Amino acid sequence: MYFTPTRDDGLRRLKDFIPAAGIKYAQGRNYDRGAYAHKSVSQLSPYIRRRTISEVEVLKSVLGAHSPQSTEKFIQEVFWRTYWKGWLELRPSVWSNYQGALAQAKHDVMSQGGLRQQWEAACYGTTGIDCFDHWGKELVETGYLHNHARMWFASIWVHTLELPWELGADFFMRNLLDGDPASNTLSWRWVCGLQTAGKTYLARADNIVKYTEGRFHPTRLASYARALGHPDHPKPMPLSVPNAIEPSKPTGILLHDDDFGLSHLLDAAPKNIHAAAYMPSLAGVSPWHVSDTVQSFVDG
Template sequence: MTLREDLFADLPDHPETVAFEPTRQAGLARLERFASRTGRHYASQRNYDLGPARRSTVSALSPWIRHRLITEEEVLRQTLAGNSPSAAMKFIQEVFWRGYFKGWMQQHPSVWVSYQHGLHAARNKLAQSVHKNADYQSAIEGRTGIACFDHWCLELKTTGYLHNHARMWFASIWIFTLRLPWELGADFFLRHLIDGDPASNTLSWRWVGGLHTKGKTYLARPSNIAEYTQGAFDPVGQLAQSAPPLSEDQEHPFVPLTFEPPPTQGEALLLVTEEDCHPSFACETPNDVLGLVLPRAPGSAEQPHAFKQGAVEDAVTQFGAQGRALTTQDWTAAVIKAAEQAGTTQILTAFAPLGPIATKLESLQRDLATAGMTLHQCLRPYDALLWPHATKGFFKLKKMIPTVLTELGVADAKTL
């Protein structure tokens, strides 16, 4: 079975594939190419999923932004260099959604813990039920008989990427038509998406299922799919006709943000992780640079791991020959050795939001303290500015976008 590019061969759109090369240079090149389309073009075309050979409707910048090979601030600055804020507002809002999800989950940390518990429980149920496991295997292998869903499954596994609209349709079909646990779907995405982000992915799946915005769900409709794939798919009679919201017993309390300011001077080892591959803001002239990548987890696809590894390696090269990147499970030994060679007991790294890297850094921090070393996580100024506004729904943050753009210095208050 191969990816059915021929489905989109006759569409009236210029071919435009995107090669997701894990380098800052490639990300900047894609940003330069798409910047002129972040205005009216994006606003009118962004919902059309025309397949992997027709990516001109969207920026496809998410893999580079996710790992901050390029930053949100750079994207906003270049967007507003060629468009008025009003013309580019749809695109600007999409950039801010990423920061909203990160900030919201950081201030509701029990959501991530609850997802982990739910995923564990869902896997246990699969192991106990032949029928449930068969349904799950049919879904992740693209054998449901729903052509659009099966195609997106294959596209994801082949390319490591899906159009955002397809992600919404996919999640809705998974939850309401196939009636599979949302946690398993979120996990499937994280294992295959090269732009997979714990906050954006978890909260997007919760939003589709009616857990993030209580009672508000997203129903994939055949007519919508037919319209925005320009007739490539039309699953009439195959999809659920209603989307009753999921429920949960647990509440997720708000936890205020607290960050310790990093040291302003002194020698340091700079640690680069997949969470921020442009970390010069944390330490412009480190004694040495070390990049660390976790080994590929069992069941995870090769593409996301290869992109993470390449991104960290590229980040390290930005500091010259002194830097190096390692793929290892034992971060403690690697950091202690690098710090000793660099002649410092102080390690700086970009702040890691909730997720596997944050968990790894927490463990690393405890181990380093025992060894007489200190790990400081430096919060990027963009996040420090944005996250305090991500306490409730996106609308609250949306109202603050003009203020944030002005404070970032990427837009003149007079034009907003």
């Protein structure tokens, strides 16, 4: 496995990335050089996603070596992920609505032969669009895609292949090591024009040629990205704030694969943890099988 599912590996990657987190990152972050060659980006997202390392310690480490000005682009990327998580937590119905639409899309795939063939071609990388097919296979093989490739892939899925966006978001959730209900769902909605009013994302051939350094020269891409609807966001709901830990009382820990970060709990109640349980949650992210690569990473 290219990503070792341990905190030590996450910290090693962070240490290796710090020298490149400033201007070098800002200048090179958009270039997708292919599987196992993503040296211009941090590749920390699988670890941040499961919170084996935290956003705070990543930013503290980066800002210990660079000025806020030189590392602004990297800071923004970390904050985007955190922003999406907060946005969805305040509007949980967006996730449940997505799951409902995905269930309907699965029914359509199972009952409509033409749609099923298109969906299978997109998932197995047999559409004939070289870059798209390559990225799909890279994702399945490695559990990772460069962020720019994710945007191109999503745009081609929605605007060129005209497949339901929910099926594409699900393909990512089943295969991405850093697949997150918030950043994944809302990013796909943004590509479709459902997240930000008047904003869609169109994958352009010249942009792909430039930022893959000529590895791909796609043709037959959509020339227009039509919004699939208008953003109609639910009003934010009040956050449920957990009770503070009382160190004097016996404490039990329920661990789940959204958050493996335990240091704050252990610091708060180091001598009074009497029970621990683990609740896996991968089964709830997709009506299909989550990839063995993702399952192995989460299982450690």
